[in-house]
Amino acid sequence: QMGTNHWIHSLCVVDSQRINYLYPEDIPYTDKQKLSLACSATPYTSYISGDSNYVFTIKKFHPTDEKSVYYCYTHSRKRSSQNSGGPIHVSIVLVSELSYTDLFRKIIDKISREYFENDEQILEAVYHISTSWEPPIAGKLVHLPFFDGSIHYRIPRTNGIISDIEALDQFEVL
Numbered sequence: 001q002m003g004t005n006h007w008i009h010s011l012c013v014v015d016s017q018r019i020n021y022l023y024p025e026d027i028p029y030t031d032k033q034k035l036s037l038a039c040s041a042t043p044y045t046s047y048i049s050g051d052s053n054y055v056f057t058i059k060k061f062h063p064t065d066e067k068s069v070y071y072c073y074t075h076s077r078k079r080s081s082q083n084s085g086g087p088i089h090v091s092i093v094l095v096s097e098l099s100y101t102d103l104f105r106k107i108i109d110k111i112s113r114e115y116f117e118n119d120e121q122i123l124e125a126v127y128h129i130s131t132s133w134e135p136p137i138a139g140k141l142v143h144l145p146f147f148d149g150s151i152h153y154r155i156p157r158t159n160g161i162i163s164d165i166e167a168l169d170q171f172e173v174l
Contacts, residue, residue, distance in 0.1 A: 006135040007096060007144075009070060011111070011123040014041040021120045023127055030061050041074050041091040048104065051077050051112075052104055058095075070095045075112035092123070098136065103153050131165040132172045 010029075017038045022029075029037070040056040055074075057069040076091040092112040094104055116121045126146075127137040133144045136155045142149040 005131045008130045009095045017042045073108040076106045
């Protein structure tokens with residue numbers, strides 16, 4: 001039985017504008033959300049070589065949700081395809097309701113390095129680890145177990161006293 005995940009809604013692998021892997025598998029994304037996620041996670045240009053990181057949002061379609069979008073933190077890598085012979089972009093996407101851009105960019109960078117060296121099981125492991133993370137509370141310094149260490153991150157204050165950029169000074173992976 002998994003605990004509540006206050007940080008990560010889902011993790012997925014996208015290539016050729018198709019979601020090839022989604023964890024947890026039972027996330028009830030609509031077809032429109034899946035299409036939006038898959039298309040946005042695929043760079044629109046063939047000129048991008050190597051790795052790139054970016055963030056995009058997809059709309060929620062549940063009117064009772066207090067936040068109207070999911071933030072999709074993405075790491076994309078151009079790889080050669082065994083089937084088509086040409087290059088393809090493979091993207092690892094972390095979907096969250098939280099807009100902690102600097103934190104999640106660092107997390108998705110680490111997750112993607114592990115994914116490209118291993119496989120999808122790393123995504124499941126990260127999701128399970130993140131269910132043990134304490135809920136985010138504005139202004140609080142949290143210690144989040146992550147791989148062989150932990151992340152120390154000060155949650156931004158909603159009243160603007162600490163911004164996400166200022167919180168970078170409080171971010172450390174040990």
